[in-house]
Amino acid sequence: QHPFQVAAQANKFASRPKLVDNASKKKKNKKVNTEDGTYSSPWRFGRKEPKVEEIVFDSSDWRRDLFAAEFQLILLSVMSSSLIAVLSWIWYRTTSKLVNDAKVVKPGETGAEDIICENLEQTHSGFFKSVAVGFEDITMTLQQKKNKSERVILDGSIRGIAQPGRMLAIMGPSGSGKSTLLHAISGKVKEDKKINLYGKRYINGVPLTGDSKIPSAFIEQDVNFFPHMTVKETLDFRVELKMGSCLKTKKERDDLVTDLMNQLGLTKSANTIVGNAKVRGLSGGERKRLSIACEMISSPPVIFLDEPTSGLDSYQATQVIETLRKLADQGKTIVAVIHQPSQHTFQLFDDLLLISEGKLMYYGERSKVRGYMTELGFGCEDEVGTAEHILDCVSRVVGADAEAEKQSEKRIETIAAAADRHAREWVSFDAAEGAEAQQVERKMKHIVDLTTTHPGTNIFRQFKLLFGRSIQETLRGKAAIIIKVVQQVSLGLIYGGIYTLGDNQASVMDRFGLLSLIIIGATNMAMAGTIRSFPKEKSIVSVEVASSLYRTFPYFISKAISELPLIAIFNGIFSALIYPLAKLQKGKFKTFLGLTSLHGITSEAVGLLIGSISPSSDVALALFPPIIVLNIIFDGKNISEENTPALLRWVNQVGLIRWGFTGLAVNEFEGLAFSTGGPRRGPVVKTGEEALARFGLDGRTVEDVVRAQTKIIGGCWLLSFLGLALTRQKYEVMQNPVQ
Numbered sequence: 001q002h003p004f005q006v007a008a009q010a011n012k013f014a015s016r017p018k019l020v021d022n023a024s025k026k027k028k029n030k031k032v033n034t035e036d037g038t039y040s041s042p043w044r045f046g047r048k049e050p051k052v053e054e055i056v057f058d059s060s061d062w063r064r065d066l067f068a069a070e071f072q073l074i075l076l077s078v079m080s081s082s083l084i085a086v087l088s089w090i091w092y093r094t095t096s097k098l099v100n101d102a103k104v105v106k107p108g109e110t111g112a113e114d115i116i117c118e119n120l121e122q123t124h125s126g127f128f129k130s131v132a133v134g135f136e137d138i139t140m141t142l143q144q145k146k147n148k149s150e151r152v153i154l155d156g157s158i159r160g161i162a163q164p165g166r167m168l169a170i171m172g173p174s175g176s177g178k179s180t181l182l183h184a185i186s187g188k189v190k191e192d193k194k195i196n197l198y199g200k201r202y203i204n205g206v207p208l209t210g211d212s213k214i215p216s217a218f219i220e221q222d223v224n225f226f227p228h229m230t231v232k233e234t235l236d237f238r239v240e241l242k243m244g245s246c247l248k249t250k251k252e253r254d255d256l257v258t259d260l261m262n263q264l265g266l267t268k269s270a271n272t273i274v275g276n277a278k279v280r281g282l283s284g285g286e287r288k289r290l291s292i293a294c295e296m297i298s299s300p301p302v303i304f305l306d307e308p309t310s311g312l313d314s315y316q317a318t319q320v321i322e323t324l325r326k327l328a329d330q331g332k333t334i335v336a337v338i339h340q341p342s343q344h345t346f347q348l349f350d351d352l353l354l355i356s357e358g359k360l361m362y363y364g365e366r367s368k369v370r371g372y373m374t375e376l377g378f379g380c381e382d383e384v385g386t387a388e389h390i391l392d393c394v395s396r397v398v399g400a401d402a403e404a405e406k407q408s409e410k411r412i413e414t415i416a417a418a419a420d421r422h423a424r425e426w427v428s429f430d431a432a433e434g435a436e437a438q439q440v441e442r443k444m445k446h447i448v449d450l451t452t453t454h455p456g457t458n459i460f461r462q463f464k465l466l467f468g469r470s471i472q473e474t475l476r477g478k479a480a481i482i483i484k485v486v487q488q489v490s491l492g493l494i495y496g497g498i499y500t501l502g503d504n505q506a507s508v509m510d511r512f513g514l515l516s517l518i519i520i521g522a523t524n525m526a527m528a529g530t531i532r533s534f535p536k537e538k539s540i541v542s543v544e545v546a547s548s549l550y551r552t553f554p555y556f557i558s559k560a561i562s563e564l565p566l567i568a569i570f571n572g573i574f575s576a577l578i579y580p581l582a583k584l585q586k587g588k589f590k591t592f593l594g595l596t597s598l599h600g601i602t603s604e605a606v607g608l609l610i611g612s613i614s615p616s617s618d619v620a621l622a623l624f625p626p627i628i629v630l631n632i633i634f635d636g637k638n639i640s641e642e643n644t645p646a647l648l649r650w651v652n653q654v655g656l657i658r659w660g661f662t663g664l665a666v667n668e669f670e671g672l673a674f675s676t677g678g679p680r681r682g683p684v685v686k687t688g689e690e691a692l693a694r695f696g697l698d699g700r701t702v703e704d705v706v707r708a709q710t711k712i713i714g715g716c717w718l719l720s721f722l723g724l725a726l727t728r729q730k731y732e733v734m735q736n737p738v739q
């Protein structure tokens with residue numbers, strides 16, 4: 001055998017990576033080369049290594065390496081999963097303890113009495129059976145940059161009560177603070193250091209602490225769903241997650257789904273996919289009604305809706321509001337922000353809260369508002385609709401002539417002053433409201449609704465359902481699958497059509513070139529795909545996790561595992577084309593397939609990490625090019641380790657492209673022999689091992705690559721999980737108003 005080959009194989013045999021590292025760090029570690037061909041190292045406590053020549057090379061060595069590596073891969077996955085499980089268990093216990101620690105005294109509120117809703121029966125009976133939600137002195141200010149006074153979003157004049165069996169509309173011009181008010185009443189103002197939120201809330205006349213959770217549903221303006229699931233599947237999935245522990249049989253759950261579809265007029269569309277902007281599915285109104293159905297699963301007594309008719313035509317908007325009317329008639333308390341309703345939809349509401357520029361303009365019965373405005377001197381002709389007229393009354397005229405602007409300002413001031421005068425008359429919290437209220441002492445209550453903070457099923461069922469949804473979503477995304485297959489086939493044909501590798505000197509560089517291109521292409525494709533799709537999925541998942549449908553841990557594990565089969569299939573297609581077409585080394589196909597698949601999983605894990613820590617898909621996409629460029633720079637061929645800036649040396653260890661390329665190069669070159677003919681750059685290379693030595697890859701093994709990539713996958717999965725878990729949405733606590 002060639003002396004170089006013996007040395008390289010010897011390196012592989014015992015502690016190869018260390019031996020190679022030792023060689024490169026010889027000076028640093030002050031290793032002593034001894035004359036008899038052995039060496040000792042201070043790290044090995046003076047133990048001598050055997051002579052290089054004494055080691056016998058076994059040609060099936062790499063296979064043993066691969067088995068050992070596979071074993072390590074499994075061991076490492078099990079260990080990292082266990083670590084994640086232990087961490088999430090500790091985290092879960094800590095947060096549950098905090099939630100259950102009901103005696104916590106909240107800021108500015110002492111000795112509040114606790115009401116803990118542990119199950120749905122509790123939230124549907126007694127005190128919570130019919131709920132009147134009262135609110136007063138709601139103030140929200142935003143801290144501005146230095147030297148600027150605080151910006152007032154809600155000025156503290158707003159007060160009102162949403163009664164059970166009635167529909168309250170919150171209306172006002174654009175930017176007047178309607179959504180902010182709805183979020184404040186429902187306790188859903190997103191945590192923000194700039195925000196100061198004050199006010200008082202009541203349930204059935206009983207004052208609540210600022211962090212109390214009103215048992216309610218909140219339907220956001222834009223609700224996203226997994227687009228390829230049908231209406232029925234979406235509801236089945238949620239019913240099982242939310243009610244799995246109380247509706248034990250499938251029949252009970254099916255009955256609830258059927259009932260929900262009937263109530264919300266979705267029966268005809270039961271088997272239609274939900275769809276989104278790109279995939280055709282439900283109409284806007286149906287999607288809105290589906291989002292109400294999803295929130296109605298646990299039948300909460302109060303429903304908050306932020307612009308449920310936005311983006312809908314008048315027919316669909318009416319259908320949505322008529323559905324809400326039916327729910328109100330069943331005794332639910334409905335509070336909805338409405339923007340420019342038609343006369344018909346406006347008439348379906350019972351009460352109205354009108355605001356402008358964060359100030360109260362009117363609170364009372366909807367039917368009386370027209371007369372009230374006329375009394376104040378702002379009447380109008382009969383032809384003008386009431387909704388249109390009152391919005392005109394409280395809107396500031398901007399950009400027209402100065403006189404009109406002044407007049408509108410004066411009108412708003414007059415209406416606001418009158419509303420302020422009448423506010424205490426209109427709304428009184430002195431007497432308890434609601435059917436059950438009289439029996440409840442009017443001491444401040446701290447409500448903890450565990451039914452909205454804890455999933456309704458155990459972690460294994462959550463995993464099963466999430467895994468099923470993930471696989472189903474991927475398989476039904478036919479367009480995405482076809483695009484990926486076409487990409488893999490065309491890449492395989494392009495590379496295979498250009499490269500035909502022989503055994504002459506030119507084929508050495510050609511081989512390196514081809515393997516490098518394969519890895520760069522695979523990295524790009526896997527990472528870009530995940531970066532593009534994951535942030536969108538994350539936005540759906542974070543809402544589902546925030547409403548405690550399931551925990552982050554089972555979601556993450558199901559997501560990570562469900563991607564693996566497709567990666568293997570796509571790689572199989574590509575490898576089956578490129579391998580025979582480019583005439584890569586015979587007998588090494590399986591390892592090639594394994595390595596490219598492992599590289600695909602690694603790239604996807606990095607994509608998942610970028611997606612989970614980025615606040616939006618734009619940020620994730622912006623991070624993609626610099627990360628790819630860094631990986632290409634540190635792929636092992638473009639800059640030597642010695643010349644790498646000290647601060648960036650770690651990139652070498654986690655370089656995706658570097659490890660992927662090393663794996664393929666070692667697999668391909670080991671055992672190859674080259675003829676001396678053909679054009680060449682540099683000295684003649686006779687064996688694959690000599691070629692590997694040119695790139696400093698001598699002594700590297702498939703095992704090193706599998707080990708490094710497994711560590712990268714484990715690290716990325718762990719960080720992605722933490723990224724998802726820690727970016728969980730938190731809400732502002734409402735402070736007592738400043739006296």
Ligand SMILES: Nc1ncnc2c1ncn2[C@@H]1O[C@H](COP(=O)(O)OP(=O)(O)OP(=O)(O)O)[C@@H](O)[C@H]1O
Nearest residue numbers: 142153172173174175176177178179180181192339
């Ligand atoms: N967290 C926040 N940070 C910065 N500005 C905020 C925040 N919350 C609310 N605002 C500002 O408060 C004002 C009122 O916003 P809000 O969304 O409540 O208005 P709106 O009446 O619902 O408007 P529209 O009908 O156009 O949706 C806006 O100018 C908005 O920019």
